Amino acid sequence: MxxxxxxxxxxxxxxxxxxxxxxxxxxxxxxxxxxxxxxxxxxxxxxxxxxxxxxxxxxxxxxxxxxQPPKTFFQKYSVDPSTYVSEENGKYRVYSIIPYNPERGWEFYKIEMDPGVIHKSEPHTEGVEETVTVIEGQAVVQCGNMKECLEEGETLVFSANQPHQYENPTDKVTILHLIIQYR
Amino acid sequence: MxxxxxxxxxxxxxxxxxxxxxxxxxxxxxxxxxxxxxxxxxxxxxxxxxxxxxxxxxxxxxxxxxxQPPKTFFQKYSVDPSTYVSEENGKYRVYSIIPYNPERGWEFYKIEMDPGVIHKSEPHTEGVEETVTVIEGQAVVQCGNMKECLEEGETLVFSANQPHQYENPTDKVTILHLIIQYR
DNA sequence: GACAAATGTATACTATACTAAACAAAATGT
DNA sequence: ACATTTTGTTTAGTATAGTATACATTTGTC
Missing domain, CATH: 1.10.260.40 (lambda repressor-like DNA-binding domains)
Structure with a gap:
């Protein structure tokens, strides 16, 4: 702030x-x-x-x-433990890297998924866009009736205005980077 | 406000x-x-x-x-006597009609000039633009080394980043409308 | 160098933005 | 129909935004 x-x-x-x-x-x-x-x-x-x-x-x-913010930035962020959230009995862990900023319009998370975990999300408000990148492991992303399996290094972008879910189909921990862009 | x-x-x-x-x-x-x-x-x-x-x-x-302001307006203004300013010994009178508004970027004045009056202004900051319309009488407007005589109903637009002046060459009161647009 | 004016800083006080809780009114459910 | 929850409003108290004044430092001028 x-x-x-x-x-x-x-x-x-x-x-x-x-x-x-x-x-x-x-x-x-x-x-x-x-x-x-x-x-x-x-x-x-x-x-x-x-x-x-x-x-x-x-x-x-x-x-x-x-x-107006000044045109040049040089700002370091690290995982903020105070905003750490875990779901699915601790098997789906969300770490905020860059919190939402009204001027920027998006936020940045790191996510850890334990083996086999499925995480469901309710639809967000119109115009919200998620960008997922697999850092480690694999992730199956479903949104509405669309489905995609992402390997390490792959990225998926989708509008999150309908129910969607993340799944870790492997037997190792999967790590994701998630950017959520709001309208 | x-x-x-x-x-x-x-x-x-x-x-x-x-x-x-x-x-x-x-x-x-x-x-x-x-x-x-x-x-x-x-x-x-x-x-x-x-x-x-x-x-x-x-x-x-x-x-x-x-x-963001709502898209539709219907707002009445009248001359604001509290911001009334007079110069040149009361022979040049300025009435604010619409005061400056940071969202709009300009303000609107009514000016009365007694016969023969000359009013000089210092240059404003870069990018300031004046729009004068003669409602009644005549006005000679000078800006830098440029000069123009305006009759009733005529309008002049100029960038006010150098010394300028308004003159009433007639023997009656001249009334102007002035819009000042800031960068 | 010395006085004066002008500039930003620190202090004490007042006004008010903000919170927490109690309240009233409406909506919801059984 | 009644109780229960959900909604916005009101009230009293606290934190702090804002002002006015005095202070310290600099800047210019003679």
């Missing part, structure tokens, strides 16, 4: 510097206190939409120009 | 109803309290970006889908 606050701060400071304004100038133009503006720029604040509005209106900029 | 809050509320409720979720469901999915969600939907709240983030992330939607 504080990713967002940091972005806003960066964008605001960038615009302010481009126009070579002081915090006082911006405070006067936007009717937002200098202290608060400083906090926002440092990414240490959690502004309300009304203050964002006042900033955007006072500076004559759009909302998106404040929310 | 509360235009914005109202929009967010409408959008949120729309998405919730589309998926036929209860406030409790959304509260559970987003980790935002039911009470707050209710307030937001009614447009009576002024949420922070962190709560917007939690809502967007929990519902797997983008930021813009919350900020």
């Amino acid at each position: 504080d990713q967002m606050s940091r972005n806003i701060g960066i964008q605001l400071k960038k615009i302010r510097k481009e126009r070579s304004l002081s915090l006082d100038d911006v405070a006067k133009a936007t009717d937002v206190s200098k202290a608060q503006l400083a906090q926002i720029e440092k990414g240490e604040a959690n502004p309300t939409v009304s203050t964002l509005w006042k900033i955007a209106a006072g500076l004559k900029i759009s909302f998106s120009s404040l929310l | 509360d235009q914005m809050s109202r929009n967010i509320g409408i959008q949120l409720k729309k998405i919730r109803k589309e998926r036929s979720l209860s406030l409790d469901d959304v509260a559970k999915a987003t980790d935002v309290s039911k009470a707050q969600l209710a307030q937001i939907e009614k447009g009576e709240a002024n949420p922070t970006v962190s709560t917007l983030w939690k809502i967007a992330a929990g519902l797997k939607i983008s930021f813009s889908s919350l900020l």
Whole structure:
């Protein structure tokens, strides 16, 4: 989340510097206190939409120009154990690698399936797309009445708007990478 | 401003109803309290970006889908006396009709110029465009070294990134409509 | 170098966003 | 028809966003 606050701060400071304004100038133009503006720029604040509005209106900029993330990234993620989920009596384990981000629109999971396990999923809302890649082992993916067996290194993309299931037909653990893209 | 809050509320409720979720469901999915969600939907709240983030992330939607204004409008404006500004010793009067709106990107003024008045403006930031229409009288508009005399009903568009001025060469009051478009 | 103005930071206080719980109203089931 | 669950609303309390003021640092000017 504080990713967002940091972005806003960066964008605001960038615009302010481009126009070579002081915090006082911006405070006067936007009717937002200098202290608060400083906090926002440092990414240490959690502004309300009304203050964002006042900033955007006072500076004559759009909302998106404040929310826009910087164009270059260099961000490391590792499996987040706090969001670890296990199903099918612990035989189907889901690890979040990149959690959902409203700006990005998708999330990234690692999945471990014990031998023989079948995991069923309810249909998601319209427009949701799953991309599965087999890292290790094999996976049989079924969606509606379509079915595909994936070998190591193979990838399947499908729209998950109907019941679907993952199965590990082998006698070893199968490891998948799963990207879920929302509309 | 509360235009914005109202929009967010409408959008949120729309998405919730589309998926036929209860406030409790959304509260559970987003980790935002039911009470707050209710307030937001009614447009009576002024949420922070962190709560917007939690809502967007929990519902797997983008930021813009919350900020998006409804597609149909029917909104009346009249001259706002509180933002009335006069310059050149009261001989150049500016009335705001539609104030700047970060989503729209432009604002709309009515201007009254007494006979003979000349009003000079400093250059605006890059990308600012002015559109002047003469409602009554005549106006001589100068921008940089360009010059144009506008009769009643005529309109001029120019980029206001250099010093410019408005002049009323007649012996009657001239009335202008001015649209200022920001980048 | 010394004074003055301007800039960002830190502090104390106020307003309000947000939560948790109790409540009321409607829907659901037996 | 009645109890039970599900729904949105209201209320009281807490956390924190926001402001105003004072402070520290820099910048420019004579």
